[in-house]
Amino acid sequence: MPYVTVVGEEGMFEVEEGKKLVLALEDNGIQILHRCGGKAKCTSCRVEILEGEYQDLTNIEKDAFAQKGIEDHLRLSCQIRIEGDLTVRPIMTVESSGLEPGPRPTE
DSSP states (O other): OOEEEETTTTEEEEOOTTOBHHHHHHHTTOOBOOOSSSSSSSOTTEEEEEEEOOOOOOHHHHHHHHHHTOOTTOEEGGGOBOOSOEEEEESOBHHHHOOOOOSOOOO
16 A cells, blocks of 8 residues: 655555545544535645655646646645655645635545
């Protein structure tokens, strides 16, 4: 099974292949902010991928980033499925934003 390393939270955990990154983070105690339930609308679950295996930026992400003027080197954790080891840095967390997360994203 792949491992996810979280920079800034000093966490590393094993994750089943195919799981959404946002759920892997949340299930392992990383309070990643997510407001729209995993629909790539709010862009609050942004992460920086520092190392590892992942799919290219999706058109959904490209459109969401363009609408909000967000840098394209970031990714939405609700749109990434774990395929191999990853090292990520969350951009917004519940603690850093002072906001409550939205509904749990679906598998």
